[in-house]
Amino acid sequence: MFDQLKYQFKNGNTLIKLLIINAGIFIAINVIGIIAFLGGFDWYTAGGGVKQLFLVEYLSANSDVLLNLKRPWTFITYMFTHEDQWHILVNMLIFYYIGSIFMDLLGEKRVLPLYIMGGLSGLLLYLIAFNLLPVFQGGRSPIIGASASVMAVMLATATYVPNYPIRLMLIGQIPLKYIAGFYVLVDLLALRGSANMGGHIAHLGGAIFGFVYAKQLTQGKDIAKYFYLFINLVRGLFVRQPKVKVVHRNKKADKTRTPKSQTTNKTTTNSADKQARIDAILDKISKSGYENLTPEEKDFLFNASKE
Incomplete structure (x- = not known):
């Protein structure tokens, strides 16, 4: 099982990797908690008046801004x-469910930025x-959990394809916008004085960030x-660049090669046609739902999201 998780973390998509990170931290926290309880160790602290395992305290963000600045990693770790x-x-x-829809429609590269920036927006508010x-x-008060990030993904997806059909047990199909609206309403009503x-x-x-992001x-x-640029910059520090190969030009072949301007124009035209088709498919999803797409349209949208 460990080998399978290791393989998925190495070769899986961004959504799977985020799920594994969340699960791994949860397991580590609870294993240490069990050891502390059975061993009679006092590994708990009263951070912000709440009894926490010391590891949770050092991973959670806090309403105390100065404490967060002393532990800057908590701006990220709290959401995992x-x-x-x-x-x-x-x-x-x-x-997993909503994130898979988002990834199919808008591509894998947007999952991580939305997760992180949604979590940061939640912490900011x-x-x-x-x-x-x-x-x-x-x-x-301390704060932990991926809920703000998950709400960002849900609202972004519901804003981008509001009529995407979601099948619920005992209810049947319901547009995603109503499900997202229900969750937002629950959070608003909780402001009357809930325990959380x-x-x-x-x-x-x-949720606000997810809505703005999709709009x-x-x-x-x-x-x-700019998040993509930052990630690529960090990745470039750890990934070895391939050696530059010297290629000798064939003058005879150059004479028969298609002029660069013609190639560029053809590429631009193909890109425009492809984007127009993607927009048409997304419009169809908004009006009649994902399930009414033809198999060919689903394959086209899936392949486009991977590019």
């Missing part, structure tokens, strides 16, 4: 950290609320483009 089995189960099931709203004054108000505020922060995509703007 779960302590409760139901918390991670619900988050990962929704993330959480920090603003806890430090500015009177109801939270004087309190300090901070978590619901973070969910709304992720910008429909206008041809990708607000995560």
Whole structure:
């Protein structure tokens, strides 16, 4: 089983890798917790008035901005950290199901930026609320979980293809926009004074980012483009560049080769035609649902998302 997980993490898509990271951190936290309990070790701390395993404390973000600045890694690690089995189960099931739809429609490369930036947006709204709203004054509270990131993925997908049909047990097919709207409504109603108000505020922060992200995509703007540049820069530091090969030009072959301008024009035309077909398929999904696409249209959309 470990070998299979190792293979999937190495060769699987971004969605699978994020699921494995979340599951791995959850297992590590709980194994250490079990050891602490059975061994009688006092490995727990009262961070922000909440009893936490020390590992969770150092992975979770906090409403205390200064504490977060002392532990800058928590801006990222908090969104991969779960302590409760139901918390991670619900988050990962929704993330896998909706994330697969998002990836098929908009490509694998957009999954990680949306996950990270959605989580950061959720944390930002959480920090603003806890430090500015009177109801939270004087309190300090930790935050963990991928919920803000998952909400970003859900709202982005629902905004991009609002009528995408989701089949629910005992209910039947229902457009994705209604499911996303239900989750947002639950988070809004929780602001009346639920036990996890901070978590619901973070969910709304992720939802807002997902909505804005998808709206910008429909206008041809990708607000995560600088994230791609950063990832490529980091990857370039660790990936060895191939050696440059010297190629001798064949002058005779050059005479029979298609002029560069003609090749460029042909490529541009093909790209425009391809994008027009993608837009037509997405319009069809919005009007009649993904299931009404022909097999050829589904294959075309899937192959286009991989490029």
